[in-house]
Amino acid sequence: MRKLKVGVICYPTLGGSGVVATELGLKMAERGHEMHYITSSRPFRIPDVHPNIQFHEVKIDGYAVFKYPPYDIALANRIAQVIVEEKLDLLHVHYAVPHAISAALAKDMAGSTIGVITTLHGTDVTILGQDPALRNTVRYGIEKSNCATAVSESLRQDTIALIDPTKEIKTIYNFIDEERYRPVNPGTLKQDLGIREEEKVLIHISNFRSVKRIGDVIDSFKLIRQQVEAKLVLVGIGPEQEEMMAKAKENGLDADIIFTGKRDDLPELLAISDLMLLLSEKEAFGLVLLEGFACGVPAIGTNIGGIPEVIEDGVNGYLVKLGDIKAVAEKALSLLQEPSVHKQFQQAAIHTVRDKFNSEAIVIAYEKIYYEVAECV
Ligand code: GMT
Numbered sequence: 001m002r003k004l005k006v007g008v009i010c011y012p013t014l015g016g017s018g019v020v021a022t023e024l025g026l027k028m029a030e031r032g033h034e035m036h037y038i039t040s041s042r043p044f045r046i047p048d049v050h051p052n053i054q055f056h057e058v059k060i061d062g063y064a065v066f067k068y069p070p071y072d073i074a075l076a077n078r079i080a081q082v083i084v085e086e087k088l089d090l091l092h093v094h095y096a097v098p099h100a101i102s103a104a105l106a107k108d109m110a111g112s113t114i115g116v117i118t119t120l121h122g123t124d125v126t127i128l129g130q131d132p133a134l135r136n137t138v139r140y141g142i143e144k145s146n147c148a149t150a151v152s153e154s155l156r157q158d159t160i161a162l163i164d165p166t167k168e169i170k171t172i173y174n175f176i177d178e179e180r181y182r183p184v185n186p187g188t189l190k191q192d193l194g195i196r197e198e199e200k201v202l203i204h205i206s207n208f209r210s211v212k213r214i215g216d217v218i219d220s221f222k223l224i225r226q227q228v229e230a231k232l233v234l235v236g237i238g239p240e241q242e243e244m245m246a247k248a249k250e251n252g253l254d255a256d257i258i259f260t261g262k263r264d265d266l267p268e269l270l271a272i273s274d275l276m277l278l279l280s281e282k283e284a285f286g287l288v289l290l291e292g293f294a295c296g297v298p299a300i301g302t303n304i305g306g307i308p309e310v311i312e313d314g315v316n317g318y319l320v321k322l323g324d325i326k327a328v329a330e331k332a333l334s335l336l337q338e339p340s341v342h343k344q345f346q347q348a349a350i351h352t353v354r355d356k357f358n359s360e361a362i363v364i365a366y367e368k369i370y371y372e373v374a375e376c377v
Helices: 016-030 071-085 099-110 132-143 153-163 214-225 241-250 266-271 287-294 325-336 339-355 359-375
Strands: 005-009 034-039 053-057 090-094 115-120 147-150 169-171 200-205 230-235 257-261 275-278 299-302 317-320
Touching (some): 005 099, 016 034, 016 115, 016 287, 034 071, 090 099, 275 287, 317 325, 325 339
Parallel strands (some): 090 115, 200 275
């Protein structure tokens, strides 16, 4: 099969959609395809020099006439240039708004028939798709794509219910880099964070947005902490951070909750963790669950969105109702106080990543779509 030239459009920052776009590009480049990232900055983990990966920066000047610099148009212009200059075979767009719209405009600007795949990641549908000002825009982006994929079955169904596209949506699950996320030796990290050897460690990793319900994580931890010696490690940065720091203090938990900020050593942080909490009110997939599972950390998550497609209740973790912090504490204690059960869950978590979310199988599923889209135009 000939190797393809693929333009990738994504948010280059640390959010889950950017991580998936980056990991997929790296895997496709390993398979010999030429990957062209067209983004505002070099995505995290995309190396400066790689024989099969190029970065095309989208630049925009803040002219005085613009209240808001039109990034979407600058992006379309750059995509159009790259389509022509690099003779791309297809575009893979991650996140519908504005990327799918910019891709459609770019195609028109370049006078090209290039195929477009749009991967929906969650909030582009579950939040933006509910906004009357953006619903039709999301729909337009999907309709203008040759193929649309969703990262979970739940997101696929939400997209049909909220957006009602005529286009078929295919579910392709997320995956993680199994070479990076695996049980590693954390060295002295536990001690360095001021956690005693005998203390249990609960971890939550997110962008600290309100949908993540970090308040529920803290309230659950408070109940857990009454029964076992434990620390809660909160990893990430975002809008709710200060409020959550204040909440920890108000609850007299500031010595037991460690706010680490953004960290690059996630496998090590996961290696010192006994249990992950993801208690979101919206979550299309929950990539962080896979990262934890791959490192042998079971999870308790809400029975929301795509989380039940990742957490198998009673096998690699537990599912609870949104806001049911008592249930979180009960399930957490049943794992933390029963080492043999905890061990079984750890093994099951590792197997979930190897079997259901195997990166090679998922990359091959995307590659199949790449060939279909490249050849159908
Ligand atoms: O809120 C986030 O978690 C970031 C967001 C993003 O756009 O990067 O994540 C979404 O995409 C991830 C990768 O597909 C999914 O794992 C997350 O579940 C999804 N977030 C939500 O649906 C809230």
